[in-house]
Amino acid sequence: xxxxxxxxxxxxxxxxxxxxxxxxxxxxxxxxxxxxxxxxxxxxxxxxxxxxxxxxxxxxxxxxxxxxxxxxxxxxxxxxxxxxxxxxxxxxxxxxxxxxxxxxxxxxxxxxxxxxxxxxxxxxxxxxxxxxxxxxxxxxxxxxxxxxxxxxxxxxxxxxxxxxxxxxxxxxxxxxxxxxxxxxxxxxxxxxxxxxxxxxxxxxxxxxxxxxxxxxxxxxxxxxxxxxxxxxxxxxxxxxxxxxxxxxxxxxxxxxxxxxxxxxxxxxxxxxxxxxxxxxxxx
Amino acid sequence: xxxxxxxxxxxxxxxxxxxxxxxxxxxxxxxxxxxxxxxxxxxxxxxxxxxxxxxxxxxxxxxxxxxxxxxxxxxxxxxxxxxxxxxxxxxxxxxxxxxxxxxxxxxxxxxxxxxxxxxxxxxxxxxxxxxxxxxxxxxxxxxxxxxxxxxxxxxxxxxxxxxxxxxxxxxxxxxxxxxxxxxxxxxxxxxxxxxxxxxxxxxxxxxxxxxxxxxxxxxxxxxxxxxxxxxxxxxxxxxxxxxxxxxxxxxxxxxxxxxxxxxxxxxxxxxxxxxxxxxxxxxxxxxxxxxxxxxxxxxxxxxxxxxxxxxxxxxxxxxxxxxxxxxxxxxxxxxxxxxxxxxxxxxxxxxxxxxxxxxxxxxxxxxxxxxxxxxxxxxxxxxxxxxxxxxxxxxxxxxxxxxxxxxxxxxxxxxxxxxxx
Numbered sequence: 001x002x003x004x005x006x007x008x009x010x011x012x013x014x015x016x017x018x019x020x021x022x023x024x025x026x027x028x029x030x031x032x033x034x035x036x037x038x039x040x041x042x043x044x045x046x047x048x049x050x051x052x053x054x055x056x057x058x059x060x061x062x063x064x065x066x067x068x069x070x071x072x073x074x075x076x077x078x079x080x081x082x083x084x085x086x087x088x089x090x091x092x093x094x095x096x097x098x099x100x101x102x103x104x105x106x107x108x109x110x111x112x113x114x115x116x117x118x119x120x121x122x123x124x125x126x127x128x129x130x131x132x133x134x135x136x137x138x139x140x141x142x143x144x145x146x147x148x149x150x151x152x153x154x155x156x157x158x159x160x161x162x163x164x165x166x167x168x169x170x171x172x173x174x175x176x177x178x179x180x181x182x183x184x185x186x187x188x189x190x191x192x193x194x195x196x197x198x199x200x201x202x203x204x205x206x207x208x209x210x211x212x213x214x215x216x217x218x219x220x221x222x223x224x225x226x227x228x229x230x231x232x233x234x235x236x237x238x239x240x241x242x243x244x245x246x247x248x249x250x251x252x253x254x255x256x257x258x259x260x261x262x263x264x265x266x267x268x269x270x271x272x273x274x275x276x277x278x279x280x281x282x283x
Numbered sequence: 284x285x286x287x288x289x290x291x292x293x294x295x296x297x298x299x300x301x302x303x304x305x306x307x308x309x310x311x312x313x314x315x316x317x318x319x320x321x322x323x324x325x326x327x328x329x330x331x332x333x334x335x336x337x338x339x340x341x342x343x344x345x346x347x348x349x350x351x352x353x354x355x356x357x358x359x360x361x362x363x364x365x366x367x368x369x370x371x372x373x374x375x376x377x378x379x380x381x382x383x384x385x386x387x388x389x390x391x392x393x394x395x396x397x398x399x400x401x402x403x404x405x406x407x408x409x410x411x412x413x414x415x416x417x418x419x420x421x422x423x424x425x426x427x428x429x430x431x432x433x434x435x436x437x438x439x440x441x442x443x444x445x446x447x448x449x450x451x452x453x454x455x456x457x458x459x460x461x462x463x464x465x466x467x468x469x470x471x472x473x474x475x476x477x478x479x480x481x482x483x484x485x486x487x488x489x490x491x492x493x494x495x496x497x498x499x500x501x502x503x504x505x506x507x508x509x510x511x512x513x514x515x516x517x518x519x520x521x522x523x524x525x526x527x528x529x530x531x532x533x534x535x536x537x538x539x540x541x542x543x544x545x546x547x548x549x550x551x552x553x554x555x556x557x558x559x560x561x562x563x564x565x566x567x568x569x570x571x572x573x574x575x576x577x578x579x580x581x582x583x584x585x586x587x588x589x590x591x592x593x594x595x596x597x598x599x600x601x602x603x604x605x606x607x608x609x610x611x612x613x614x615x616x617x618x619x620x621x622x623x624x625x626x627x628x629x630x631x632x633x634x635x636x637x638x639x640x641x642x643x644x645x646x647x648x649x650x651x652x653x654x655x656x657x658x659x660x661x662x663x664x665x666x667x668x669x670x671x672x673x674x675x676x677x678x679x680x681x682x683x684x685x686x687x688x689x690x691x692x693x694x695x696x697x698x699x700x701x702x703x704x
Contacts (some may be wrong), residue, residue, distance in 0.1 A: 055630045097590035104542070143657055143659075145659070187581065187584045188585065189578070189585045190578075192585075192629075193625075193626060193629050193655075194627055197629075197655055197657075200654065200655075201657075204492070204654075216632045216633050217622050217629075217630065217631070217632050219356075219633075220632040220633040220635070220637075221628070221629050221632035222632075229547050239649070240636060240642060241636070241639065241649060241651070242641060242645070242649075243637075243640060244636075244640050244641060245633040245634065245636075245637045246637070255404075
C-alpha cells in the first residue's frame with residue numbers, strides 16, 4: 001500500500017541544500033557587517049539562524065530575500081548559482097519571507113489575505129469557492145484547527161492565528177524556502193506552541209524553513225540544524241541533535257564552544273576569518 | 284502471507300478489507316488511484332467497490348472538480364462516515380470521553396466530563412459512559428450502523444481478555460472493565476479495551492505525525508506517563524499486552540516515590556505531580572485540575588517565574604534522559620510527545636535535546652525526529668476508534684451482515700433496512 005508521506009533521508013552527503021549562501025560579505029559604508037557569512041537550508045528541515053543582536057542575522061536575511069545586494073559571496077539555489085536582485089526575484093525562485101509584522105491586511109478575511117495579489121479567476125470573476133477551498137485545505141494540511149472560518153477578518157484573529165495564516169500563505173504558494181523572522185516573539189505559551197507546531201509541519205511537508213529566533217527553547221523544539229552567527233560571521237552550522245543548549249549559548253556569546261567536544265565528537269566551529277568554507281559543517 | 288493457495292473467498296475478503304482500510308486511513312480515492320495503490324486492475328477494483336457500496340460502507344461519486352483531463356473521469360470512492368461508525372471511549376484519571384467516530388476517522392459527535400478525584404468506581408465510570416453512549420446513538424442517522432466499540436484506559440490492560448490489571452493513578456486493580464462496559468451498553472458489541480498510550484502510538488502511526496514511520500515511540504502523560512512503541516510497523520505488546528510502560532523505567536534510583544511503589548520512575552520525575560511539586564504548586568491540582576495546573580506552571584515559566592522555570596527545566600532534564608535511554612534501546616525514527624508531554628516538550632526542548640545529545644549514542648540519535656502529537660488532545664480517543672474499527676476492516680461484509688441481522692432481531696442498532704445503492 002502506498003504511503004501518504006515518506007521521510008527523506010537526512011544525510012546531507014547526498015542532498016543538495018535548496019538554499020546555500022557562502023562567503024557573504026556586506027558593508028554599509030565603512031562598516032563591514034557580514035564577513036563571509038554562510039547559511040544552508042535543506043528541504044524538509046528547519047534551520048535555525050541564531051545570534052546575538054547585531055550578529056548580522058537580519059542583514060543576511062535581507063541579502064537572502066533580495067532586499068539588499070550582496071557585496072561578495074555565492075548564492076546557490078538548488079545547487080545552481082543565481083542572482084537575486086530584488087524581493088520579486090526571490091519570490092520567483094520560491095523564497096517566501098514572513099516578517100515579524102506579517103504583512104497581513106486587518107480588514108480582509110483569511111482567504112483574501114492568503115490570495116492577496118494572486119487571486120484566482122474563473123472567467124471575469126474571482127473564483128471565490130475555489131480559493132476558499134484551497135485556503136481551508138492548506139490550513140487543515142498544517143493542522144491549524146483553531147481558525148473557525150476562513151471568512152473571518154484578520155482583525156478578529158489572535159496573534160498565533162495570524163502567524164499561522166501568514167505561514168499557510170507561504171505553504172499555499174508552494175514556496176521552496178520559507179524564512180520566519182521571530183514568529184513567536186510576541187506570543188504567549190499556548191499561541192507559541194501552536195505556531196511552533198505549524199513551523200514544524202511546514203518543514204515536514206517538504207519546505208526548507210529558516211527560523212530566526214532568540215528563544216533557544218523554540219530553536220531546540222523544532223530545529224534540525226542550527227546556524228550560529230557571531231559578529232557578522234557564521235561560526236557554526238551544526239545538527240541540533242549533536243549539540244547541547246550550553247554549547248549553542250557559548251557559540252552565540254563568544255563565537256566558539258569552549259570544550260568544542262561533546263561525547264568525543266568535535267563540534268565544528270568555523271571560526272574567525274572562515275571564508276566560503278564555513279558551510280555545512282557536520283560533527 | 285506465505286500460506287499455500289488461499290481460496291478465492293479468502294482473497295476476496297482480504298482485498299475488500301485492504302480497500303476499505305485504504306479508504307478509511309487515506310480518505311477518498313478514485314478507482315484509478317486505488318488500482319494503482321493496491322496493484323489490482325480496475326475491473327477488480329470496480330467489483331470490490333460495488334460490493335462495498337452495496338453493503339453501504341462506501342459510496343461512489345463523480346469527482347467534484349473534473350479538471351481539464353480528457354476522457355471519462357474515474358469515480359471517487361468515499362467512506363460512508365455518517366452511516367458506518369464506532370464508539371470510542373477514553374477513560375483517564377481526570378477525564379471521561381465518549382465519541383461517535385465515523386469510518387474515515389471523523390469524530391462525528393462527542394460527550395465528555397471531568398472525573399472527580401476519589402476512589403475508582405468501575406460502576407460509576409461504566410454508568411457515565413453508557414449514558415453518553417445512549418445520547419450518541421440517539422443522535423446518529425437512523426440508517427447508521429455501529430460496527431464496533433473501543434476504549435483507551437490509562438493503566439495496564441491484559442490483551443487476551445481486556446482485563447484491567449492495574450491503573451496506578453486511577454486506583455484500579457483487576458477489573459474486567461471491557462466486559463462490564465459491553466454488558467452495560469447492550470449494543471451486542473464487545474468493547475475492546477487497551478492501554479491509552481499504546482492506542483496513542485497506533486493513532487499517530489496511522490493518522491498523525493508518524494504516518495510512514497515504521498519505528499516510533501509515543502510518550503503520553505496525563506497524571507502518569509505511558510508509552511507506546513511501534514517496531515517494524517507493529518505495536519510492541521509484549522507477552523500479555525503490558526509492553527511499552529516506559530513511565531516505570533527507573534531513571535533516578537534516589538528519586539521521588541512513584542505511585543507504582545518504586546522510586547525514581549520516569550513518571551515520578553516528569554509526571555504532573557513532579558512538575559507541580561518542583562514548582563511548589565502541589566495544591567493547584569485541587570483548584571484547577573491537572574492539565575490547567577500544568578498550563579499554569581508553563582505560563583509562569585514563560586513570564587519569568589524562576590521556580591516554575593526551574594521546575595520545567597528539571598522535568599525536561601529527566602525527560603531527556605528517559606528519551607536518550609529509549610533511543611539507545613529502540614533506535615526509533617521518531618519520538619512523539621502527547622498529552623501534557625506535548626507542552627512539557629515544547630517548553631523544555633532545550634533540556635530534552637541537550638540530554639539526548641549527551642545521553643544517546645550518535646548513531647542511534649542522528650536520524651531521530653522529536654515531534655508533538657498531531658492529533659492533539661484526541662490522540663488516544665482516535666486510537667480507541669482505530670481499535671474499534673479493526674474487526675470490520677478485517678472482514679467488512681461478514682461483520683456488517685452479522686450486525687444488520689442482529690439489528691433486525693431487535694437489538695438497538697439503528698438500521699432501517701439493508702443497503703442503499
